[in-house]
Amino acid sequence: xxxxxxxxxxxxxxxxxxxxxxxxxxxxxxxxxxxxxxxxxxxxxxxxxxxxxxxxxxxxxxxxxxxxxxxxxxxxxxxxxxxxxxxxxxxxxxxxxxxxxxxxxxxxxxxxxxxxxxxxxxxxxxxxxxxxxxxxxxxxxxxxxxxxxxxxxxxxxxxxxxxxxxxxxxxxxxxxxxxxxxxxxxxxxxxxxxxxxxxxxxxxxxxxxxxxxxxxxxxxxxxxxxxxxxxxxxxxxxxxxxxxxxxxxxxxxxxxxxxxxxxxxxxxxxxxxxxxxxxxxxxxxxxxxxxxxxxxxxxxxxxxxxxxxxxxxxxxxxxxxxxxxxxxxxxxxxxxxxxxxxxxxxxxxxxxxxxxxxxxxxxxxxxxxxxxxxxxxxxxxxxxxxxxxxxxxxxxxxxxxxxxxxxxxxxxxxxxxxxxxxxxxxxxxxxxxxxxxxxxxxxxxxxxxxxxxxxxxxxxxxxxxxxx
RNA sequence: GGGUCCGUAGGGUAGCUUGGUCGAUCCUUUGGGCUUUGGGAGCCUGAGACUCCGGUUCAAAUCCGGGCGGACCCA
Numbered sequence: 001x002x003x004x005x006x007x008x009x010x011x012x013x014x015x016x017x018x019x020x021x022x023x024x025x026x027x028x029x030x031x032x033x034x035x036x037x038x039x040x041x042x043x044x045x046x047x048x049x050x051x052x053x054x055x056x057x058x059x060x061x062x063x064x065x066x067x068x069x070x071x072x073x074x075x076x077x078x079x080x081x082x083x084x085x086x087x088x089x090x091x092x093x094x095x096x097x098x099x100x101x102x103x104x105x106x107x108x109x110x111x112x113x114x115x116x117x118x119x120x121x122x123x124x125x126x127x128x129x130x131x132x133x134x135x136x137x138x139x140x141x142x143x144x145x146x147x148x149x150x151x152x153x154x155x156x157x158x159x160x161x162x163x164x165x166x167x168x169x170x171x172x173x174x175x176x177x178x179x180x181x182x183x184x185x186x187x188x189x190x191x192x193x194x195x196x197x198x199x200x201x202x203x204x205x206x207x208x209x210x211x212x213x214x215x216x217x218x219x220x221x222x223x224x225x226x227x228x229x230x231x232x233x234x235x236x237x238x239x240x241x242x243x244x245x246x247x248x249x250x251x252x253x254x255x256x257x258x259x260x261x262x263x264x265x266x267x268x269x270x271x272x273x274x275x276x277x278x279x280x281x282x283x284x285x286x287x288x289x290x291x292x293x294x295x296x297x298x299x300x301x302x303x304x305x306x307x308x309x310x311x312x313x314x315x316x317x318x319x320x321x322x323x324x325x326x327x328x329x330x331x332x333x334x335x336x337x338x339x340x341x342x343x344x345x346x347x348x349x350x351x352x353x354x355x356x357x358x359x360x361x362x363x364x365x366x367x368x369x370x371x372x373x374x375x376x377x378x379x380x381x382x383x384x385x386x387x388x389x390x391x392x393x394x395x396x397x398x399x400x401x402x403x404x405x406x407x408x409x410x411x412x413x414x415x416x417x418x419x420x421x422x423x424x425x426x427x428x429x430x431x432x433x434x435x436x437x438x439x440x441x442x443x444x445x446x447x448x449x450x451x452x453x454x455x456x457x458x459x460x461x462x463x464x465x466x467x468x
Numbered sequence: 469g470g471g472u473c474c475g476u477a478g479g480g481u482a483g484c485u486u487g488g489u490c491g492a493u494c495c496u497u498u499g500g501g502c503u504u505u506g507g508g509a510g511c512c513u514g515a516g517a518c519u520c521c522g523g524u525u526c527a528a529a530u531c532c533g534g535g536c537g538g539a540c541c542c543a
Contacts, residue, residue: 006539014479022478026537136469138539287506324507342506352506 005212009263010141016271016333018262019141027139027146034333037279039150039258043128045181045276046152046253049174054124054154059106061129062097067105071231074104077198081134099132104199104224104250107155108232115246117237118159122167126154142259143216143468150255157234157246164223164247168204171221171251175206178253179218182261182274183386184208185393186218187415189440189463192427197250201225207439207465208260209396213413215439215465216263218256224248264389271334272356274385275378280315282307282374283335285326287342288318300341303351303370310371312378331356336381337374339364355381357388397463403452406434406464415465417442419458421451429453430464439463 013019018035031039047056062085069075083099086092100106107125115123131151135144154171158164172188179186191203197220206219228234229245238244265272275281286300300316307314317326323340330338340352350363351370355377364373398409399417409416420427420441427438430453445458452458 011479022537024537289505320505322505322507322509324505324509327507329508340506344506 005210005263006140008266008268009259012262012266012270012332013141018258021141025146027135027144029141029145031149034279035258038261038273038277039255041277041279042182042257042261043150043152046178047128049178050126050152050154054126054156057125057127058129059100059103059110059127061100063100063103063106065096065098067109068098070105071199071228073227074199078102078133081136083132083134100129101133102131102151102252103127103129103153104155104228105232108228108234108248111155111157111246112232112234115157115234115236118239121236121246122156122158122163124154124156124167126152128152140468142255142262145255148254150258151252152254153250153252155248155250157229157248159236159238159244159246161225161247164225164249167249168221168223171249172204175219175221175251175253179206179208179257180386181276182257183382183389184218184257184260184264185386185390187215187393187397187439187442187463189442191440192438193424194428195437195440197222199224199227201227203440205440207415207463207467208264209393209415209465210260210263210468211266211392213396213410213415213466214468215415216256216260216468218260219251219253221251222249224250264392265385266334269328270332272385273334273336275336275382278334278336279313280330280333280335281312281378282314282337282339283330284314284316284339284341285323285330286316286318287323287340287345289343292343292346296341296343296346299346299366303339303341303366306371307374310375312374327354337377339374353377357381357384401450401452403430403433406430406452407436410434410436410464410466415439415463417461417463418452419445419449420460420462421454421456422459422462423451423454423456426451426454426456427462434464436464437467439465439467 013021016034017032018038019029020032021029023030068082078101082101085097085099111123115121129151131148133146133148135146137144139145156167158167186206186208188204188206191205196203200222202223204221205217207215208218210216226245226247228248234246235243236246261274261277262271265274284300284304286296288296297318304314304316317330319326327338334356336356338354340354345351349366351366352361353364353374354361364370396414397417398414400406400409401419406416406418422441431438440462441460442463443461445461449458
């Protein structure tokens with residue numbers, strides 16, 4: 001494990017050409033080419049999953065103050081961190097315009113116009129946009145930013161409560177598949193009432209445990225009930241001719257998914273990227289001497305073509321530097337598989353493959369099975385990456401029945417599971433006493449279990465942790 | 469929300485306490501050349517910095533105030 005995660009994370013972002021945080025505005029950074037590619041492949045995956053029954057749209061960045069202010073709870077949740085546009089050139093605007101902190105209040109007035117009949121439902125739109133939040137706590141690249149550059153937000157409206165509840169389940173399945181594709185482990189919980197999305201009935205969240213033991217919220221799903229429907233007057237005429245309010249949900253993931261991929265899989269040598277998001281899945285490193293240069297290079301090209309024809313992303317590092325330097329570079333950048341090819345290998349008709357996860361070198365014959373062998377190694381690499389990440393999570397969720405033990409367990413880098421009665425007052429007290437945040441309800445409690453803090457019977461198995 | 473600390477080439481640093489010797493140290497990075505190439509090579513020769521604004525002073529990287537940026541702690 002990485003010793004000082006915070007420092008490691010900060011350094012790797014720049015060393016591996018992910019982001020540059022030196023842009024002179026706090027909490028805003030540049031996506032550099034290598035990081036941008038990782039982000040692109042991450043987005044392709046979520047879009048692929050959503051496009052099965054959602055449609056992508058794009059709303060304007062600016063939200064009029066009157067709309068943003070309509071939903072009381074919602075405004076309260078965001079008013080401290082909204083950026084405002086107040087001028088057009090030298091003139092004051094007659095209405096302040098907010099840079100969206102999230103898009104409910106931009107989208108729902110339009111839903112009110114679009115939805116007339118039950119035939120229009122359900123409506124399932126999503127967009128990928130940047131959102132702005134004036135974070136007052138210290139910012140951290142990709143994790144706590146003032147411009148969330150990659151915010152995938154889905155917004156659905158349904159005729160019945162049952163349908164909207166089903167939609168929550170669907171989102172959970174989609175996010176599971178999404179995160180599974182990167183081998184990112186997650187803890188799913190229902191957020192406590194005081195940590196519910198402003199305006200929502202309840203919030204389901206995906207948290208990942210980072211190497212330092214802090215949890216990172218990487219996905220949220222909100223059941224909005226009819227709150228926003230009533231505020232924005234989103235009604236439809238049902239089969240029976242009655243006008244009814246819709247039931248709504250929304251769900252988001254962001255840049256933080258990239259942060260979790262980097263943080264969770266990385267090691268002291270650098271990144272270890274899941275093949276699905278790795279800009280290069282195979283990197284070929286030619287070992288060149290003056291003699292036999294052309295032969296080696298042309299064989300490398302040939303291998304590259306074969307692998308590319310099989311759908312893999314491949315690069316050849318033909319820089320005029322020593323091979324050792326290239327090995328270190330690509331280990332830093334987390335390319336899953338390196339293929340080393342020199343004159344000696346050419347004679348033996350082999351290439352030496354090295355996996356980024358365990359560093360093991362194996363000889364692969366340069367025959368017709370090359371492509372299959374490479375794919376096989378990538379699959380094994382992918383499985384191992386995922387498995388060790390899930391093992392890490394399992395080892396770092398500790399159950400206790402002793403409230404006094406909670407803080408120590410968390411300090412030692414764990415997330416703590418505990419039995420809880422579910423009472424608000426009780427929950428607040430647990431947070432106060434331990435100094436940490438209840439993530440939420442993870443599961444039902446076992447029969448006969450007692451709440452860790454009150455005398456009540458426990459209803460739930462809940463999670464508490466140090467959070468980002 | 470309250471507090472502590474920090475800001476010197478692209479990155480990491482020395483110098484700051486006690487202002488002058490700074491024409492600013494070292495490592496890394498980087499341009500050119502030679503030589504090398506199976507795990508970060510070597511040599512030669514170049515390039516590159518005192519966060520910004522104001523103040524004190526004969527003199528500011530160094531002292532003072534503020535802005536911007538960053539790290540951490542507490543609630």
